[in-house]
Amino acid sequence: MKTSLMNKLREIEARFELKRKWYRFSRSPLSIVGLIISVGTIITAIAAPWIAPYPKHAELYTGLGERFQPPSLKYLFGTDHVGRDVLSRTIFGFRYSLTMAAVVLSLVVPVGVVLGLIAGYYRGTWIDTLIMRIADIFIAVPPLVLALAIAAVLEPSVFNSMIAVSLMWWPWYTRMVYNTASALRNEYFVQAAEVMGAGSFHIIFKEILPNCLGPILTKVTLDVGWVILLGSALSFVGLGAQPPTPDLGTMVAEGGKYMPDSWWISIFPAIAISIIILGFNLLGDGIRDIFVEEAR
Amino acid sequence: MRMSTYIIKRTLLVVFSLFGLSVLVFVLARVLPGDPVRMMLGPRVEPWVYEQTKKQLRLDKPLYEQYFYWLMDVFQGNLGYSILTRRSVTADILEYLPASLELIFLGAIFQVVGAFLLGVIAGRYCYKWPDNVVRVISYIGISIPAFVMAIILQLIFGHILKWFPIQGVVSRGIPMPPKITNFYTLDCLIAGRFDAFLDVLWHMILPALALCLGGMLQDARIIRSGMVENKDKDYISMAMAQGLPERLIMFKYLLKPSIIPAVTVLGMDIAAMLANAFLVEMVFNWPGFSKLGIRFLLNTDLNGIVALVLVIGIIYSFVNVVVDIMVAYLDPRIRLMERGE
Numbered sequence: 001m002k003t004s005l006m007n008k009l010r011e012i013e014a015r016f017e018l019k020r021k022w023y024r025f026s027r028s029p030l031s032i033v034g035l036i037i038s039v040g041t042i043i044t045a046i047a048a049p050w051i052a053p054y055p056k057h058a059e060l061y062t063g064l065g066e067r068f069q070p071p072s073l074k075y076l077f078g079t080d081h082v083g084r085d086v087l088s089r090t091i092f093g094f095r096y097s098l099t100m101a102a103v104v105l106s107l108v109v110p111v112g113v114v115l116g117l118i119a120g121y122y123r124g125t126w127i128d129t130l131i132m133r134i135a136d137i138f139i140a141v142p143p144l145v146l147a148l149a150i151a152a153v154l155e156p157s158v159f160n161s162m163i164a165v166s167l168m169w170w171p172w173y174t175r176m177v178y179n180t181a182s183a184l185r186n187e188y189f190v191q192a193a194e195v196m197g198a199g200s201f202h203i204i205f206k207e208i209l210p211n212c213l214g215p216i217l218t219k220v221t222l223d224v225g226w227v228i229l230l231g232s233a234l235s236f237v238g239l240g241a242q243p244p245t246p247d248l249g250t251m252v253a254e255g256g257k258y259m260p261d262s263w264w265i266s267i268f269p270a271i272a273i274s275i276i277i278l279g280f281n282l283l284g285d286g287i288r289d290i291f292v293e294e295a296r
Numbered sequence: 297m298r299m300s301t302y303i304i305k306r307t308l309l310v311v312f313s314l315f316g317l318s319v320l321v322f323v324l325a326r327v328l329p330g331d332p333v334r335m336m337l338g339p340r341v342e343p344w345v346y347e348q349t350k351k352q353l354r355l356d357k358p359l360y361e362q363y364f365y366w367l368m369d370v371f372q373g374n375l376g377y378s379i380l381t382r383r384s385v386t387a388d389i390l391e392y393l394p395a396s397l398e399l400i401f402l403g404a405i406f407q408v409v410g411a412f413l414l415g416v417i418a419g420r421y422c423y424k425w426p427d428n429v430v431r432v433i434s435y436i437g438i439s440i441p442a443f444v445m446a447i448i449l450q451l452i453f454g455h456i457l458k459w460f461p462i463q464g465v466v467s468r469g470i471p472m473p474p475k476i477t478n479f480y481t482l483d484c485l486i487a488g489r490f491d492a493f494l495d496v497l498w499h500m501i502l503p504a505l506a507l508c509l510g511g512m513l514q515d516a517r518i519i520r521s522g523m524v525e526n527k528d529k530d531y532i533s534m535a536m537a538q539g540l541p542e543r544l545i546m547f548k549y550l551l552k553p554s555i556i557p558a559v560t561v562l563g564m565d566i567a568a569m570l571a572n573a574f575l576v577e578m579v580f581n582w583p584g585f586s587k588l589g590i591r592f593l594l595n596t597d598l599n600g601i602v603a604l605v606l607v608i609g610i611i612y613s614f615v616n617v618v619v620d621i622m623v624a625y626l627d628p629r630i631r632l633m634e635r636g637e
Contacts, residue, residue, distance in 0.1 A: 144574065153601065233441060252444065256579065
């Protein structure tokens, strides 16, 4: 009886907390713009076959009668060198970008976070040294360069570019969580748990992890944009998705051959990439503001 | 902790990271791709040639020994031969790296000057319209990938307005002076060819801008928020109360602590430029190391790829050490904090 009442109270409190967070978030118009763009991108990607005016153009399709058509009412973004509708392909391109981000982040975040927690908890021991020095090695080269090298050694494909990006992305999470975790390590609530005989597993995941969630959530949101950027850069160079896949980076690179006369082939996908990244950046900043204000 | 101890400690850490990077790169180039002998000789080769080559490359030895020999070679500046350019990779680096470095150098100048100007303007007029303009431009600019920036700059200023050349190093009809340092601008100056120097510089402006705009805008934001934060501090209020002129407060007391966070990320900015060079050199057809690197990558030229990652790793680590030392010099708290622990 008593516990159910407590649970109910806790539930109400949680709901109230959520409302307060939303209020803080919604006060900034930029955050709202970010939210709208991000959600819009996701919906567009999911509903691509229904939204795109010519869904067939995203597949193996040639319409040689209508090559290099400038933007018009029929083809809002024009057509490319084999007569495919650029708008439809851009809409389908959202799918590849977002899948890339989703796959990479769901591989990278758990690994990076757990390693960071362990290294932070065992600060000063050989475990800390081992994990953090290995992370340092991956950070010793700019991410794009290492990702390019890995993608080149493996066969260039969408899947391998995801692996390449994942391999160099985890250390950033490890570093961030390490800093928070090693600071929390000396807090009273952690020491109290230790004194009460809690195991290291309990302390790491039940005491320290919940306090790292704010920065992690912020970074994940911001990283959606950065992973998409890196992925599109890989395919722009030719080491990611291969044509005729409607990937935004590949489309920009292919269209580059027909600059400046048929500028629309690469400029529209290029703007689309930038808008996706902008959306997730704004959203991430909004989420960060919630947590920063809370910390004050 | 004394400054010299700090520098030594920092350098040792970097040497360790680079050592680790060499292991990583070795695994990447020698273990992952499968049989290097086959890759070198192709599929149809007589067995005895195969065995001979394998012995010659010491591939019959265990991996750790292979790594050791390889590392010795690297230390002697021997990074192997490139299948693509058919000569030693070291020669390729010496020929192409300078062109990339001068581009990045110009980008860095643009970045520092631009970030400083925009940041100070936004910080000085914070919450007024110049601040808002800078904020909106920054948000958009940061979100544009370097290759998109390159294409857009090329389209607008190269193709449409025709203010700048579209690609390449020099205009047609201007003969290049002989290569001495392989830095295009330096070579022009050495030969006393001022016209060629200006022409090269003119060709460098758009690519350098494409390299640095993202970082520039990010740094401007950092300087701006540093200034806004420090403005409310007591020592500034006191300086104001004492009636010091505003310009003095601004530049002497407010700016120095506000710039430190921006200097801290300078290393990251250089990293971004080293990476972005791959994309920007491709768009502007700039004959630098990154453009060669792309060819290495696309042709899976393993020795070339290894050299690429190692060289960029070394440059980047070196820059980071310099930046850290600069920050420690600017901000005594960092030096003193290390002692406190």
